[in-house]
Amino acid sequence: MLHIPILRKGEPYRSVEIERAVHYRTREPYVQYSRANVGLVRRDLSTQAQAQKILAGFSIAELMAISIKAGKHFGEDDLPLGDSVQSPQQYVESVCATTGLPWVMVRRNLTKIRGVMEEIETVLRGLTRLPDLSVLDKGFGNFEGQAVSFYPRGDSLGVILPSNSPGVHALWVPALSMKTPLILKPGSAEPWSPYRIAQAFIKAGLPKEVFGYYPTDHAGGGEILRRCGRGMLFGDVGAAKAWQGDPRIEIHGPGYSKIIIGEDQADNWEKYLDVMVESIVQNSGRSCVNASSVWVTKHSRKIAEALAERLAKVMPRDESDPRAEIAPFANADVARRLSSVIDGDMDSDSVDVTAQYRDGSRVAEFQNCTYLLPTIIHVNSSQHALANREFLFPFASVVQVKQSELPEVCGPTLVATVLTEDQNLTTRLLSSAHIGRLNIGPISTMKISWDQPHEGNLFDHLYARRAFQMAS
Amino acid sequence: MSQTDLNAKKSAARKALDAHVRKIVNWHFDPETGCPFWLNWAKQNKWDPRKDVKGYDDLDRFGNFQDEWLRGGPVRKWVPKAYANSPISIFETGGSTGVPKARINYNDFRIDYENFSETLPDKFFPKGANWLSLGPTGPRRLRMAVEHLCQHRGGICFMVDLDPRWVIKVMRRGMIQEAELYKQHVVDQGLTLLKAHDINCMFTTPKLLEAICEKVSLKKLGIKGIFCGGTEMTPQFHRFAVEELLEGIYFAPTYGNTLMGLATHKAPTKADNWAIIYYPPAPRAVLEVVDPDNTSKLVEYGATGRVRLTTLTKEFFVPRFLERDECEREAPCDQYPWDGVRNVRPFSRFQKNVVEGVY
Known part of the structure; x- marks a missing residue:
């Protein structure tokens, strides 16, 4: 060997x-x-x-x-x-x-x-x-x-x-x-x-x-x-x-990277669906720059549903398939334990929105391997246990908050992609010590610019x- | 040695073990000599070990010894009646939080270390040489045992102050730098002694050996032999110590604990690939390697399992104690015609955690 x-x-x-x-x-x-x-x-x-x-x-x-x-x-x-x-x-x-x-x-x-x-x-x-x-x-x-x-x-x-x-x-x-x-x-x-x-x-x-x-x-x-x-x-x-x-x-x-949609862009959320999906799923959600939550001021349930519908189409594929989007867990026990951790934190204030769009459970088997399928959790409060978590697969929570609470309510964030043209919100984001890299506009959290150290x-x-x- | 000769030795050792078991069980369950703990145990379990234990295998009837029994008093419950008026020492294990586990001791550590002394080559551990014990002190068997070993060989043993419970506490608090400073404090004590006195032999732990060798050449300071133990030792450490730290100083790795005493290592051969192979001081103690899921079943030679200890001395009777260690089962050899253990390390099933977060 x-x-x-x-x-x-x-x-x-x-x-x-x-x-x-x-x-x-x-x-x-x-x-x-x-x-x-x-x-x-x-x-x-x-x-x-x-x-x-x-x-x-x-x-x-x-x-x-x-x-x-x-x-x-x-x-x-x-x-x-x-x-x-x-x-x-x-x-x-x-x-x-x-x-x-x-x-x-x-x-x-x-x-x-x-x-x-x-x-x-x-x-x-x-x-x-x-x-x-x-x-x-x-x-x-x-x-x-x-x-x-x-x-x-x-x-x-x-x-x-x-x-x-x-x-x-x-x-x-x-x-x-x-x-x-x-x-x-x-x-x-x-x-x-x-x-x-x-x-x-x-x-x-x-x-x-x-x-x-x-x-x-x-x-x-x-x-x-x-x-x-x-x-x-x-x-x-x-x-x-x-x-x-x-x-x-x-x-x-952990990066706890995020997509944040300001009040002024809230009604345009469908326009940003691609960037949200890419930020969550690229590299199988394994990077600290993958978005692990989406913070919005309204339409949270609709956004969660739309993300879930899109992500539910992501299925395990052969390792050599160029369309492969998610990776299996080398240790199946880890996948099961992570899924249990999520289930353990679910309650009446949270919904696994993806569950209704896929046939089986979050833990899936393919070619004798164990996968965690992309998961979108809608939570009712920024204080919910799953509001700001990060796991080793495409996972994101969708959280509805008041614009006045942004960005403090988000906590430490490695990469924030912020969709807003509101100057006040932008100013608050620019002065936040909690954000490592700030993308203003529809830029995937995964996109790296070599001359912009993060x-x-x-x-x-x-x-x-x-x-x-x-x-x- | 031929297989026939080895088989004869194994058979003789087994007979000696069975005879020793009968003697020790008789001693501990005789109201004239036994300790209150085992006499009460026999009453509660409604069988008489003196009648029913004919040999080593019959010790299975006791089930597994629970180390929790050693926590708390009255500690006299462990003192055999025959030694009630003898000077008794207490050796503790654990104790960084809560009540430590304790065992009584009268003379066992002396017997074990005098036996061990026979395995040390005089060329590297000269009779009359002074020793440095660079290891744990306080209520520990090792502290007294090393001093006795040195004295038994005609030397004087220098000591340092080392409280391992403090080290564990600061490490649990994540104060790694504090632990490092404490280690340097211990090493500095040792270095001061080594430079000020004529010392030729040492006991130390693997980590302290590494730490002191980062500062000085022990060979240049006059050390000829090192007896090393107290914590886990890996084959790679063994090789590293011999090839890169010791410059020809004799290295005697050992495995021991408060309940058993001291297991001596088999002289390494090339075929062992630096594996550290220990044999217990039979018939005073027996080490076995058992299936973790069926702890009354031995694994095959070479296979991995959990370490099971049985201690059989007049001072202390510990049947079927499951150690928090795992290893490979080693076959008997000419020098030790009974089971040994290879590459002892912490029991892997006790080391599980869930990782959360991408990084």
């Missing part, structure tokens, strides 16, 4: 402890990967400054050129995978095998990752807002007549990765071009993408020593976050809570600005 080793400063290391990721359909082991013990991780991280020195020897321009080449390698080439090699199609099939994501979605994510590697200059300009990126080579420079100077906040970026979707890798990849070594803990069911990204960069000319790839347990992940100068965590509510308040760690927990600015996370003067 294929084995993926640990990468210790880029060097493969086969552990005695071997984990297995299973195929979502057969439940048979599909790939083995080495698991790092905590002490090994700690030991390796004690010398991170060496890797930082290696990257400091490259200019930003050189690193961007490497990133562009790496993007091509990532998308088009056979790359090392343990003792074997992996083609792009094998990558697609492998990610599908252990996560359940249909090929079409994996390809979409591959394109997204490749895009950020190849569009690195646009990305860096968006992140830094610097017209001259060589400021980061010299450590100082001039921006619109003002002296600026930046310094790295840490010697490496430790990233605790999820298994739900490879798209998130686009968020940390630019760190390399900002001279920051990477310490990666892959998700247990998605060891593929970070390993392939590292191999693409190595093939493009980046020294292997700047990569640490450590499949490890929860404690090992904690060590990575504690020991790297800066950290990035993708995790559920519980995992994220443990690191809240630590400014070294950028937390990517979920925190990676440059601000990795670099700090200092006061600077230089005698002429």
Whole structure:
């Protein structure tokens, strides 16, 4: 069976402890990967400054050129995978095998990752807002007549990765071009993408020593976050809570992304049905930028009915079917437990509107796999237990609120797509500290613009600005 | 060793175990020597173990020992009448919240560790060498046992202060940094002692071994042998310790607990691939690997199951106690012709949670 080793400063290391990721359909082991013990991780991280020195020897321009080449390698080439090699199609099939994501979605994510590697200059300009990126080579420079100077906040970026979707890798990849070594803990069911990204960069000319790839347990992940100068965590509510308040760690927990329809557009809701559906269902609802609720000032029941009718048409399809819109759960128990959690919170103030539009239950079987079918819940109050929840499948609540309550009533929101032309509401939304990315107008919550960083600015996370003067 | 010879050894060990069971059961259920707990138990259950227990298998009649019985007093209920006037120690387990579980002890820990001492090579654990115990202190068997082991071998044992209950509390509160600081506090105590005294041997836990090796070379400080235990140890840790931390220092991994005592490890071979294989101190304790869904049934050799302990000493009788551990069942070998356990780790069925939210 294929084995993926640990990468210790880029060097493969086969552990005695071997984990297995299973195929979502057969439940048979599909790939083995080495698991790092905590002490090994700690030991390796004690010398991170060496890797930082290696990257400091490259200019930003050189690193961007490497990133562009790496993007091509990532998308088009056979790359090392343990003792074997992996083609792009094998990558697609492998990610599908252990996560359940249909090929079409994996390809979409591959394109997204490749895009950020190849569009690195646009990305860096968006992140830094610097017209001259060589400021980061010299450590100082001039921006619109003002002296600026930046310094790295840490010697490496430790990233605790999820298994739900490879798209998130686009968020940390630019760190390399900002001279920051990477310490990666892959998700247990998605060891593929970070390993392939590292191999693409190595093939493009980046020294292997700047990569640490450590499949490890929860404690090992904690060590990575504690020991790297800066950290990035993708995790559920519980995992994220443990690191809240630590400014070294950028937390990517549940997004609670939303569609908000203002009073002035309430009667035009049908016009926005497509953008709502796309925001809820794309990538099988697995992204933190998927809308998990729709907040409206009237017609809530009609909107819920219309969404439910549309989403009830989404059915499981073969993994290779380009029309596939939803992914099965690699672990059927998780699907059943999530469905039970939803049912447990249902009461007389809530209705599963989708139930009347589909033949069977929310939990569906197809080709021996378990799916959760798209679900729209209408709730009567913003205080309802299901009003502001997020699950690993296309799920959204539809909530009716007063316009005066917006946006405070919505709580923390990673992406808000707001459909309104009301200037007062827009002003309130613009001044809200709870919204990470604000789309005004019919823009899917899933749509990403490379020059618009969201979920925190990676440059601000990795670099700090200092006061600077230089005698002429 | 031929299979025939091993079979003969196994058979002899089994006979010795059955004889030992009869002796221990007689002792604990004899009103002249037994403890109030088991004498009352026999009365309530209306059968006489002294008549009905003929060998090890008959201990099934007791059902599974409930560790809740060890919580709360009066603790004298566990003291055999024969030891009523002897100096009794209390060893506790758990206790970060609520009343800890406790067992009484008179001499068991000394016997267990003197037996264990026989397995330590003098070259690496020199007689007369001083030891550092870098592990839990307080009302713990391990603290006294390690000191006794050192004294039994002619040395003096240096200690640190380590309250594991505090560590558990701060970790439960999510104060990971506080726990880390406490660990460094413990390591610093150890380092101070190592630098100030002539110490050649150590007891420590896996995590503390890693932590101290991040700061110093134990070999350069004069350590020759390390006895490691107290918490879960994985094969990968075993390999990592030997290949990257110890620089040739002898490594003796052990598995023990308050109820059993100490299981010694089988000398590793290449074929074991760094697996940590322990054998209980039979006939004083028996470790078995049972089907979690039918805990009276042993799993096959090599298969995974839940650890079941039976402790059979004059001080303490614990029949059929289901540990919160799982492992693979290991076949008898020449040195230990009875069942062993391989790669003990926390019982996976106790570790389930529901993840909510996309991330």
